[in-house]
Amino acid sequence: xxxxxxFDIITRILSILDIKTLLCFRSVxxxxxxxxxxxxxxxxxxxxxxxxxxNDTLLILGEGGLNPINxxxxxxxxxxxxxxxxxxxxxxxxVRLMGSCNGLVCxxxxxxxxxxxxxxxxxxxxxxxxxxxxxxxxxxxxxxxEHWVWGSGYGFGYDAVSNDYKVVSIAxxxxxxxxxxxxxxxxxxxxKKDLCWVIKIPYAMLFTNDKMGVYVHGSLHWIAKWFGSWxxxxxxxxxxxxxxxxVPQPDYGGNIVIDIDLGVLGSFFCVFAKFRDWxxxxxxxxxYGVKESWSKVFSISxxxxxxxxxxxxxxxxxxxxxxLELDEKRLVWxxxxxxxxxxxxxxxxxxxxxxxxxxLNSLVPPDGNDRVVNSQQPTKEQKKNxxxxxxxxxxxxxxxxxxxxxxxxxxxxLNFSI
Numbered sequence: 431x432x433x434x435x436x437f438d439i440i441t442r443i444l445s446i447l448d449i450k451t452l453l454c455f456r457s458v459x460x461x462x463x464x465x466x467x468x469x470x471x472x473x474x475x476x477x478x479x480x481x482x483x484x485n486d487t488l489l490i491l492g493e494g495g496l497n498p499i500n501x502x503x504x505x506x507x508x509x510x511x512x513x514x515x516x517x518x519x520x521x522x523x524x525v526r527l528m529g530s531c532n533g534l535v536c537x538x539x540x541x542x543x544x545x546x547x548x549x550x551x552x553x554x555x556x557x558x559x560x561x562x563x564x565x566x567x568x569x570x571x572x573x574x575x576e577h578w579v580w581g582s583g584y585g586f587g588y589d590a591v592s593n594d595y596k597v598v599s600i601a602x603x604x605x606x607x608x609x610x611x612x613x614x615x616x617x618x619x620x621x622k623k624d625l626c627w628v629i630k631i632p633y634a635m636l637f638t639n640d641k642m643g644v645y646v647h648g649s650l651h652w653i654a655k656w657f658g659s660w661x662x663x664x665x666x667x668x669x670x671x672x673x674x675x676x677v678p679q680p681d682y683g684g685n686i687v688i689d690i691d692l693g694v695l696g697s698f699f700c701v702f703a704k705f706r707d708w709x710x711x712x713x714x715x716x717x718y719g720v721k722e723s724w725s726k727v728f729s730i731s732x733x734x735x736x737x738x739x740x741x742x743x744x745x746x747x748x749x750x751x752x753x754l755e756l757d758e759k760r761l762v763w764x765x766x767x768x769x770x771x772x773x774x775x776x777x778x779x780x781x782x783x784x785x786x787x788x789x790l791n792s793l794v795p796p797d798g799n800d801r802v803v804n805s806q807q808p809t810k811e812q813k814k815n816x817x818x819x820x821x822x823x824x825x826x827x828x829x830x831x832x833x834x835x836x837x838x839x840x841x842x843x844l845n846f847s848i
């Protein structure tokens with residue numbers, strides 16, 4: 431049966447399916463398993479999901495684990511139900527999100543231990559990041575008149591130059607009483623090499639908050655100040671080049687900005703700029719690194735929505751609302767045209783603190799290495815043996831299921847375009 435279907439047609443059909451279905455179809459045959467596990471197919475499937483803006487999961491961290499919500503089906507007014515037993519149990523106390531990229535989510539605890547997790551396949555890679563922390567503790571004992579101050583920034587992202595996933599943590603070195611600035615360092619961990627190293631930040635930069643770096647365009651971004659200056663700057667760290675750069679900000683029209691939050695909306699780098707009257711403008715950078723490409727997409731009135739910190743998560747299906755995480759406490763839908771706020775009601779919530787992040791569903795392995803598969807095209811003899819191992823009815827049902835899934839996707843895209 432499978433010999434009658436061209437291999438490239440099978441590949442195209444498989445590339446539009448969801449992860450759960452693909453994991454099931456890995457059992458159809460060795461040929462299909464080899465295809466689905468190949469880095470080429472994984473990248474094709476991921477690129478198609480990004481292009482069609484589908485296969486996204488909203489991950490809510492709380493109650494001892496990660497609770498996934500199908501973001502594609504989420505609309506303003508929907509109730510969210512956190513399970514008593516989380517879909518993915520972490521087993522740590524005081525867990526925080528470090529970032530999400532290409533279907534991988536990175537988490538850490540107060541001891542500095544880190545895990546990189548593919549929430550779709552349940553594959554994970556643990557990192558004893560606490561071993562790195564000892565290096566800074568030794569610095570304290572060797573310099574009693576100085577001390578390290580942690581909590582200057584962290585992040586997780588993809589290095590396209592070396593095809594690697596990296597975890598970073600920033601520490602600033604200050605004198606007693608915070609009266610003098612010594613230096614800042616960044617610790618970088620490579621998932622592919624399973625190695626860790628430290629680089630000096632080349633100028634007097636104070637990272638002003640202990641926040642997750644915003645990953646976009648191959649770089650992680652934070653808000654920072656030059657030592658001795660109170661002006662907020664956007665600083666990006668290129669994971670491929672190991673270089674820092676300042677990213678130009680929008681022209682705020684003479685308004686005095688008192689606080690800046692960074693994020694990603696769609697695929698664009700974005701800025702939430704809060705002014706003295708506590709209103710805010712939201713900008714997206716349509717061409718990364720180009721100041722003139724900043725475009726204001728909506729504003730927030732102070733009497734409609736107030737916050738200390740904000741993390742944008744994504745647009746609604748209609749594209750008229752945006753989902754925001756506020757102060758690590760609440761989720762709200764904000765109508766960009768109506769300027770109405772709809773709180774997301776979360777049933778089963780027990781803790782006040784809440785963290786959420788949007789994660790792509792993918793097959794990317796958490797260690798950054800390609801799976802060991804036979805990348806060569808099977809010979810005629812191999813195909814014959816393969817077909818003898820697979821029952822014809824299983825293959826028939828598999829192909830039938832693929833066609834049904836393809837029809838559903840086409841109907842969804844047709845409805846969306848209408």
